[in-house]
Amino acid sequence: MNEPTLLQLQCFTALVAHGSFSAAAQHLNRTHPTVHAALKSLEEQLGIVLLNRDAYRVALTAEGAAFHARTLLFLRRYEELKREAAQLAAGEEPELRIVVGDLCPLPETLGMLRRFFDGSTGTRLNLLVEAISGPWERLQDGDCDLIFHHLDKPDPQIEAIALFDVKLIPVVAPGFFAGEISKALTPDDLRPYLQCVIKDSCHRPSQASYYLIDGARTCSVADQLMKRELIVQGLAWGHLPQHLIASDLKEKRLLSLEGHHFRGATLPHYAARRRDVAHGPVAEKLWAQLRDGQANPVR
Structure with a gap:
């Protein structure tokens, strides 16, 4: 069996990522026949069917999915190797x-x-x-x-x-919460109110969730500055880093919800x-x- 070439593997991952031969060819700056021939020869060399071509968009077979995961890892290491070689050459x-x-x-x-x-x-x-x-x-x-x-x-x-260390504090604008703000507040008290959260920028599915109240309505924003402004304007409540809101707390633009059930959290940060x-x-x-x-x- 001939060894798969780098071009074949690049065509394979581009086809999976972009969903069609034409889109993969455009991404790689290659012709449609080149990508098609590369995939056909790759399957012949491996002796397995990588793609299900019956649907409108090509889809991975079970064997193709397993091989695709290993191919991505190989190409990632290949790019790292090229970068490390360039570093050595440049000093x-x-x-x-x-x-x-x-x-x-x-x-x-x-x-x-x-x-x-x-x-x-x-x-x-x-x-x-x-x-x-x-x-x-x-x-x-x-x-x-x-x-x-x-x-x-x-x-x-x-x-x-x-x-x-970065300390997070649950906060709300004055007048947002209809009840009395006290250390006895519970998640049930805040469940009817809109909670602002940061949108995870991870592209793969993630199980990470911080301080979400089960069953509460939420709105998501991309960064902490937008989250702070939304909370200051009385549109929602949420957790914010203390260094970002120190003056807001001092000037009473924001009120802390810390208590027996809502505690601030300290997150150690690292390089x-x-x-x-x-x-x-x-x-x-x-x-x-x-x-x-x-x-x-x-x-």
Whole structure:
């Protein structure tokens, strides 16, 4: 059996991702016959049928689904290998890809990066912001060098450096809640009221959910600033990071709902990266600076 070629595997994953031969060909900048021939020869070489072509959109067979998962992993590692080779050839990385979680205090987080990049002018910073499970998806998929985010559970493939704590407080605007705000408030008291939550930026299905009241109506927004404004305007209630609303609490634009049943939560935040990939010299330098305690604690 001839070995599958890189082009065949790329055509296969593009076809699955885009749903048709023509769309896959356009994505790869190849001709329709080239993609069709690549898939046909790949199936012949493997001796299995990868695609069900009876439907309007091509669909994976059971064998195809299993092979597709392994193909994605192989191509991801191939891209990582190319990137690592380019880093070695260049001596230093042309860019660092860093994902900042939605709860990170931006002045402190960006301050850490500014202090580092002041002395690393040859490397470009590619900064992304993701929410909930999004940073971890980026890291697992090899789409970034490191993330600043909270760590929900230990992972032997991840190494982490503690940076700062972020406290979340359940809050509401004055007049939003018809009853008396006291430490005795229960989830049943707030269930009739609209709860604002952050939309998970993860593309794959995620089970993550934070502080949701079962059965309550919800509205979702993309970032913490929009969530804060929506709550300040009295459209909903929800949990917000203390560093974002300290002045709102002081000036009584927002009221805390903390009590016996609604408690604030403190989420330790970390710099995290994968152990199983090679990191370039600039990434290692940044990691060492973070490890040596350049972070500022946030309460």
